[in-house]
Amino acid sequence: MSLRVLLVEDDRELRATLSESLRVEGYDVLPAASLADAHALMAHADAQGGIHIVLLDLGLPDGDGESLLAALRQARSTPVIVISARETEAPKIRLLDAGADDYLVKPFPLGELLARMRVALRHRGTATQPAVTRYAQGDLLIDLRAHRVQRGGDDMHLTPTEFKLLARLVRSAGQVVTHRQLLADVWGAEFTEHTHYLRLYMGQLRAKLEADAADPQRLLTEPGVGYRLVEGDD
Template identity: 90%
Template structure:
């Protein structure tokens, strides 16, 4: 299952932008707009493998994010990166002393955030790898960062769910991804028994991406296990 990020950010536009960017990079994202939402998500995530890293804004509608940082440091080893518009030195020092793993001032480049997340996760013993975001095979091009799929030079329209499923397979191109992994990463941990979802959406993807959907050469079924996207030519 993908590493889980809890993003605590009250700015709706930034929250949506970061959530989508993190999903493209292979993370499973829980997004909260307030301290109350964040606490509820943390409590519920424990039953599904837990949260691996927290991205924490400070100025939230129901309090300061610093209070959540203090709570996280009382018995939890989850890395926390503060993302804030506060540029002065004192808050940075105080929050780093309070246990924050890092502090990024808005606005920041996405690449820098991703790099700092990888460092923070490695320091806590969680292995990370750069996500695969580009795939080519024959006349098929998939660019996850650009949110583009082309076949024979023509754009292919995918629904949001079709794109999420294809993106998950791209990130493990050449490897079998089990039914449970796909269902958990695309639909959520509570859907791991709904294998009929996979049959339906894989059929739709094959109709759009295969020369012959009845005889797939790219999106392969591994009987009793899951599905595999053939290895990229990149």
Template identity: 70%
Template sequence: MTLKVLLAEDDAALRATLRDALALEGYEVLTAASVSEGLALLAHAEPDLLLLDLGLPDGDGSALLAALRRRRNAPALVISARQADGLKIALLDAGADDYLTKPFGIGELLARMRVALRHRGTAMAASITNYVHGDLEIDLPNHRVLLRGAPVHLTPTEYKLLARLVRQAGQVVTHRQLLVDVWGAEYIGHTHYLRLYMGQLRAKLEAEPAEPQHLLTEPGIGYRLAEPQD
């Protein structure tokens, strides 16, 4: 099950960083840079979790929390540089599940999201970040790919595609999900991108690219990274 996250954050660099990190975790990510954009998405998208900054250009992000609570019981996490205890207490009393002060680590954010979802009855296991299968080793935290012990150079897009598969190693990831998470929602119809980059990855990581052992095709559905070894 793919969970939908609405991320309301006006800092473009942070928004992109969080969007990419969440997408690699398997979330479908919707982004808003303002209260008005966030309200429009809340009205139509029905997110499973809300991440919101407070200092948005057209108003306070707390308006999104209030709107969410009027519509559904999805968890909401505030991510803000504001540190006043009174503000934190007020937002938690208003229905926020957690309050994370900037700057914060991605790992901590993901863990707090899993806790908030678990409290709503949705269990989310931590994604795979270290992968070993035969002669292939992938270490996502350190951005390292080794084949027979030697480092493999991947382009940013190749690495992003591989990392997305690692996060759900052993499971099929659909063409649509890969296109959305790696390239963006506007590329849903561009399946030739997947074929091209999967071919490039296989050329670099497979002993016999025509008979892959690591990067497997699920015909008509998507791709799957072989089950990791214990």
């Protein structure tokens, strides 16, 4: 299963941008605009394997993010990275002493955030590697960060679900991804028995990305197990 990120950020534009960027990197993002949202999402996530890392803004509409950090540290060791516009030394020291794993001042480059997330996760024993976001095989080029799929130099239009399914396969190119894993990562844990979703969307992807959808050479079926995107050229 993808690592689950709780993103607590009240700025709608930044929340949407970070959510999309983190999803491209392979994370399962739970966006929260307030403390109340964050507590509700944590309670729901506990039934699905919990939260792996928290990105926490401070100035929220129903309180300060510092209170959520305190609540987390009472019962959890989940890594927490504070993302805030407060750049003076005092709040950084206070929050790091209170249990935050890191403190990043806005605005920040996405690459730095991702690297700090990997470090925080690694300190908790969760090994991560930079996500595979580019795939090339023959005349097929997939760039997840640019949200672009090209075949023979032509841009291919994919629906959001088709793109999400393809992205999950790209991140495991050359490896079999089980039906259950694909359904959980693309549609959610409650859809792991809905294998007909996979048959439908894989058929649509093959129609767009294969020379002959009836004889696929890229999006392969592993009978009774799952699907595999053949290994790329680079």
